[in-house]
Amino acid sequence: MMRRITTSCVEAEADPLVFANPEPNAREESPIGCLRVVVMEPRSSHLAAASGEATSEDHGDRRRRSTRDAACQTELAPEEEPGPAMTMKNFRCGLPSTTGPEEPSQKKAKRSGWSGPAGLPVAAPEIQAAAERFFDTVAQRQREAAAASARGDCSGASRAAAATIAARPLPLRFPPYPKNGKGTDVRNWMKECRRLELVAEDPLAKLVEDLPTLREPNDPDTAEAVGSSRDKAMVLAAARSIVSVSSVALDGKVICQCTGIVIGWNEANRRARILTCSETVCDMGRLRDPKPKVHVHLPNKTVSEGQLLFFNVHYDIALLEITADFKFQLPSFGSSPNYGQEVFVLSRDKESFLTVRHGRISWFEKTGIFGRNYHMFLSCELPEGGDGGSVIDHDGNVVGMSFYGWESNTTILAISTMLMCIEMWMKFSRIARPIHGLHLRTMEMMDVSSLETILDDYNIDCGYIVDKVANDTTAERLGIRRGDVIVSFDELGIHTLPKFEDLLLSLGWEFLRRGFDSSAMIDFKLEVYDLLKHSSRTIILPVGFCDSSELVKT
Numbered sequence: 001m002m003r004r005i006t007t008s009c010v011e012a013e014a015d016p017l018v019f020a021n022p023e024p025n026a027r028e029e030s031p032i033g034c035l036r037v038v039v040m041e042p043r044s045s046h047l048a049a050a051s052g053e054a055t056s057e058d059h060g061d062r063r064r065r066s067t068r069d070a071a072c073q074t075e076l077a078p079e080e081e082p083g084p085a086m087t088m089k090n091f092r093c094g095l096p097s098t099t100g101p102e103e104p105s106q107k108k109a110k111r112s113g114w115s116g117p118a119g120l121p122v123a124a125p126e127i128q129a130a131a132e133r134f135f136d137t138v139a140q141r142q143r144e145a146a147a148a149s150a151r152g153d154c155s156g157a158s159r160a161a162a163a164t165i166a167a168r169p170l171p172l173r174f175p176p177y178p179k180n181g182k183g184t185d186v187r188n189w190m191k192e193c194r195r196l197e198l199v200a201e202d203p204l205a206k207l208v209e210d211l212p213t214l215r216e217p218n219d220p221d222t223a224e225a226v227g228s229s230r231d232k233a234m235v236l237a238a239a240r241s242i243v244s245v246s247s248v249a250l251d252g253k254v255i256c257q258c259t260g261i262v263i264g265w266n267e268a269n270r271r272a273r274i275l276t277c278s279e280t281v282c283d284m285g286r287l288r289d290p291k292p293k294v295h296v297h298l299p300n301k302t303v304s305e306g307q308l309l310f311f312n313v314h315y316d317i318a319l320l321e322i323t324a325d326f327k328f329q330l331p332s333f334g335s336s337p338n339y340g341q342e343v344f345v346l347s348r349d350k351e352s353f354l355t356v357r358h359g360r361i362s363w364f365e366k367t368g369i370f371g372r373n374y375h376m377f378l379s380c381e382l383p384e385g386g387d388g389g390s391v392i393d394h395d396g397n398v399v400g401m402s403f404y405g406w407e408s409n410t411t412i413l414a415i416s417t418m419l420m421c422i423e424m425w426m427k428f429s430r431i432a433r434p435i436h437g438l439h440l441r442t443m444e445m446m447d448v449s450s451l452e453t454i455l456d457d458y459n460i461d462c463g464y465i466v467d468k469v470a471n472d473t474t475a476e477r478l479g480i481r482r483g484d485v486i487v488s489f490d491e492l493g494i495h496t497l498p499k500f501e502d503l504l505l506s507l508g509w510e511f512l513r514r515g516f517d518s519s520a521m522i523d524f525k526l527e528v529y530d531l532l533k534h535s536s537r538t539i540i541l542p543v544g545f546c547d548s549s550e551l552v553k554t
Helices: 044-051 057-071 088-093 104-111 125-151 156-167 183-199 203-209 220-225 229-241 415-428 448-458 497-513
Strands: 026-032 035-040 242-248 254-266 271-277 293-297 303-312 317-323 342-348 354-360 376-378 389-392 397-404 410-414 433-435 438-442 464-469 485-489 521-530 535-546
Touching (some): 342 397
Antiparallel strands (some): 242 293, 271 317, 342 389, 376 410
C-alpha cells in the first residue's frame, strides 16, 4: 500500500523525474518537489533468507519506523533541511541509507549480494554512476526546455526535426485478422489487405523498406560467419582494402567477377595497385582475346577502370593499377598461414557488398594441375566472387588469397608467395622458378597408421612423396616414379609444400640476380627411396627456370 509523506527539500533542488518501481513490495513514496522516491521494503522471505535471522513483527515495525524517520522527516517546516541521515544522492538512487553503524543482519545481507534494508541487488559502481549521470542529464534538459518554453523560445533545429518526422509516411497498417475465422471474412480481410498494399505502393515507401536498418542481410552466411563485436570491428577494418573486380567484354557483358586486394596506394597521384585473380584477364592460361575492360568496384560503390600490369598463370595472380578518388586503407600483412589455423575469407559480390566466410585451414594436401603443389585448403566454401579474396587471421592480418579449387575445394595462396612474386616482378619484370616436373606431397600429411607402417618397414620418417611425374621430362627419364619418397632434396631440407614453393622462388630470385641466361640449367641432388625395391639411390636432376605455367621439357 502506498502512502505519501512530505519532506523539506526545496523545489529548486529537486529533479523533475519520476522513478517508477515495478516491484510489488513498494510501500511508500515521497514527493520531493517533482521527484517521487519509492522506498522499498523487501519481502519477509527474502530478508530472512539474506540475513538468516527471524524477527518478530513488532521488532520489524520498530526498524521500519526508524529507517523511515531517518530517511524522511515528516511534516517539516519549509525552512528546515533534511537530516544528515539522507542525502539527495540517496534519493536519486531510490535507496534509503543511514549514516549510523550497520547491524549484523545488514552486513550479512550485503555479503549475500543485497544492499541495506531495502533488499535491492547491488549494481556495479560504473553502471550505477552511468545511470545517475543519465538522469541528471535528462533533468537538466527538461529544466532547460521548461525555461525556453516559458520564454517562448523554440529553436529552428527543433522545428525542422519535427517537420521532417511529420513528413515521413506512417508504416502500412492492416486490419486485424477475423477472430471468427470464417472463410468469407478471411477472404474479405485478404482483399482489404491487398487494397491497402496497392494504395501504399509509392517510391518513398519502397525506399524506406530498403533501408539497411530494415532489410534482411544480403548474405545470411556472412552474418553467421562474423558474430562477435571484436570480429566485426576487425573485419570492417580489413574490408577497406577489399574491392570487386570484373572483366567486361566489348558488348558490355560481364565475363568474370572476382575480388581484389589493395596492396599499394600513392596518395600524390591517387593511384592504387590491386592484386587479384588472373581469371579476370585470362582464359585457360592465356590472355583473353579480344582484351576485355577491367572494372574495379570500390567500397563506396564507384567504379574505376583498371590497367593490367602483369599476370602469372602458375600462381593465378594478376596485378592491376587504377586511379581513384577514394582513400584506401592498406592491409596489414601477417606471416604465412598454418595448418589448423582459423581464418576469415573476405570478398565482394557483383554489387560490391562485403561477404565473409569463416573456416579452418585443413590438414590436407592434394596435387594440383600444372604442378601447383603450393596450395593450402580451406574447410569452408567460397561465395560468388570469392576468387582473389583476402584471407585474414583473427588479428586482421592478411595471410593469403583465396581461390576456387578443383573439385569444389577452396584453396589458399600464402601471403609469402604472393609478396615474393610481386617483389620479383618489380625488380626483374619477370617471375622465375625452377621446373622440376614432379607433383609432390609431404609425409607429414599422411595418416598416422601409414606413417607407422613406413617407419617400421622402410625406416623413413620424413620426405616428399612423388604423387605424379610429368610425361617426357628429365625426372621421368632418370627413373623417378610415382610412390617413391624423396628423402633429401639437395640442401633445401624437407618442409611443408607452401614453404618449399617459397624456397624454389628464392632460387628463381637468385637466378635472376646473378644474370643467368634464360636457357641455363642448375642441378639438384636428390636422394630417392624406391619402396618396391627397398633401396635408395642418388639422382642428379637438371632443372631449368621458367616464369609461366607451361612445363619445360629437357
